Amino acid sequence: MAKAKNLSLGIDLGGTKVAVGLCHGDEILKKAIFPTQASAGFDGVISVILGAVEKVLEGRSIKEVNGAGIGSAGQINGATGEVIYSPNLGWKNAPLGGSISKALGVPVRVLNDVRAATVAEHKFGNGKGLENFGNIFVGTGVGSGWVINGQLMNGTTNSAGEIGHICMDPEGPLCGCGNRGCLEAYCSGTGMENYVKAELKKGRKSLLGELAEHKLENVRGPLIGKAAEQGDELALEAIHRVGTYLGIALANVHTLMNPEVVLLGGGMMALKKFFMPTLEATMQKHILPVAAGAERPLVREARFENDAVLLGGAAIFA
Ligand SMILES: [Zn+2]
Structure with a gap:
């Protein structure tokens, strides 16, 4: 019953x-x-x-x-x-x-x-009814899940979707996985914070110095968002950098996988109004035209959050 x-x-x-x-x-x-x-x-x-x-x-x-x-x-x-x-x-x-x-x-x-x-x-969200889509999570880390031909993709050793560790630049910043220049080292919350911290250490002027009470450990995502709201150049640059690298990576996966759409979720979406225009413009610039297809959005926000x-x-x- x-x-x-x-x-x-x-x-x-x-x-x-x-x-x-x-x-x-x-x-x-x-x-x-x-x-x-x-x-x-x-x-x-x-x-x-x-x-x-x-x-x-x-x-x-x-x-x-x-x-x-x-x-x-x-x-x-x-x-x-x-x-x-x-x-x-x-x-x-x-x-x-x-x-x-x-x-x-x-x-x-x-x-x-x-x-x-x-x-x-x-099953229930913005990928409902789709045969081919990616779901990218951008938060403390960066990961993705893929539905291909209606099926969830697992990979040979169950590690398909590790988009956070594709290499964007072999000389780039160190990633938690031990490699250099992984997407995650640029686009995760930690990657964005590390960029801001490195610039502040170089003596770069920013509202973030004061907002963080001049303690680097206080430089966190929400504070960077707060500084961006006030038009701070460094904060905006750090967030746009996320949009640029994510845009290149998503153009690459669209070119490779030809999905109907890529969904985006995770804590970084709190800053979407700052980075989405950069992300979309970067994608349009780097995507193979046949993968971009007709007049449809290449990225969409995921339905579910927490x-x-x-x-x-x-x-x-x-
Ligand atoms: Zn990595």
Whole structure:
């Protein structure tokens, strides 16, 4: 009887927080967020997830739920539900899906978090009905998920979509992955902040010096946005730089993949009014004309913000 309601659980497992939602289609009936406590190790994190599940069920039986979909940070083996490698969680070959399934007694699927968000956009959001699209996340890091011929793309070693680590300049700034000049080193929140910090260190005049109380560690994305609002040259330059590099990368992926559209989401979108014109103009300049196609937008904002990963996980069993 209860299954007629088609309830499912969506779990967003990140390095700092776990968000669990009891969902009915694209509607979140109840949500709980807890600190991941990654330092407590695998079993500790499993306990946090199970505690959050208990909270959202609110006395309902787990039998009312079709299954649980987990979007996790890191490289995931979708077939086994294992987290192959996740630096954020400090895990290698961790049997996440199996452990949660055993504890809850319902089917569990595990996906990479950006790919889970892509499922949410495909099923309920701005990728609905599309056969070919990319979903790019630009936040602390930069990642993407792809639907090609109607199917989510995984790649041979489950790492498809790592757009944050394509090389824009081999002599460029150092990236967290150890290479130089990765897209993420330019366009992530951290990449943008690092650029501003380096310019301030050189003695560049900017409102940001004062706004950050002359402490480089206070130079964060929202502060750069605040300075940009006041017309600060350095802040605007740093944000336009994001638009330029992202525009080149997206022109390249359009030329390579020929998608209907590329969706954009993540914390960087808070600054979209400053960088989108640059991004779109840069794309138009570098894209292969046949890939640009007719009069259609090349980029669009994703529908879901913070709940995308959770909804995508739940969508697998919706
Ligand atoms: Zn990298």
